[in-house]
Amino acid sequence: MKNLGFLFIACTALILSAFTPGTEEEKEQFPTIELGMGMPLMDYEMLNIDNEKLSLSGVKQQNGTLVVFSCNTCPFVIQWEDRYDDVSQLANRYGIGTALINSNEAKRDGDDSFKNMQAHAKEANYRTPYLVDESSKLANAFGAKTTPHVFLFDSENVLVYAGSIDDNSKDKDAVSERYLINALNQLGGGQEITVNQTPAKGCSIKRIK
Numbered sequence: 001m002k003n004l005g006f007l008f009i010a011c012t013a014l015i016l017s018a019f020t021p022g023t024e025e026e027k028e029q030f031p032t033i034e035l036g037m038g039m040p041l042m043d044y045e046m047l048n049i050d051n052e053k054l055s056l057s058g059v060k061q062q063n064g065t066l067v068v069f070s071c072n073t074c075p076f077v078i079q080w081e082d083r084y085d086d087v088s089q090l091a092n093r094y095g096i097g098t099a100l101i102n103s104n105e106a107k108r109d110g111d112d113s114f115k116n117m118q119a120h121a122k123e124a125n126y127r128t129p130y131l132v133d134e135s136s137k138l139a140n141a142f143g144a145k146t147t148p149h150v151f152l153f154d155s156e157n158v159l160v161y162a163g164s165i166d167d168n169s170k171d172k173d174a175v176s177e178r179y180l181i182n183a184l185n186q187l188g189g190g191q192e193i194t195v196n197q198t199p200a201k202g203c204s205i206k207r208i209k
């Protein structure tokens with residue numbers, strides 16, 4: 001009975017660690033960029049799932065860039081990714097480019113391998129670039145903490161929104177606050193973004209320690 005109790009505690013700790021948005025050490029080592037700051041590493045080229053290299057400069061359109069740190073298996077990503085296409089299409093209508101970034105370098109030989117990224121993108125019908133961030137270089141520069149973690153930049157490459165996609169990962173139809181959609185509509189309409197920062201919720205990015 002004691003062994004079962006220990007096993008339960010160990011499993012619970014393991015699960016909780018997967019959903020922790022960055023350790024205190026990571027927060028200090030890789031501070032998250034703040035609103036009003038410029039986009040880091042715009043010319044850093046990453047491998048896309050189409051086997052071509054692409055940078056955020058190449059993703060950017062005339063009115064801005066949307067960067068979403070993502071992955072293949074995080075439950076929060078799986079729950080939220082039914083909104084990825086809606087978001088990217090809206091961004092595209094406003095002349096804002098979109099990229100999904102996989103920075104889970106510690107899982108590159110497993111769940112987040114390039115081959116698995118290609119398979120997952122096909123299964124989920126991604127219509128945006130899905131890029132390999134080697135050694136979590138871009139995530140470190142952004143201070144990205146979770147999958148997903150959203151960063152929206154304007155035409156001058158200035159951060160204007162950061163955080164979550166909306167307030168309900170589990171149920172698209174039960175969302176009451178569409179943070180990212182609202183930010184895109186306001187940026188695209190030349191308006192001030194009224195809610196420009198929300199907590200990023202998801203699984204921790206799996207950096208190599």
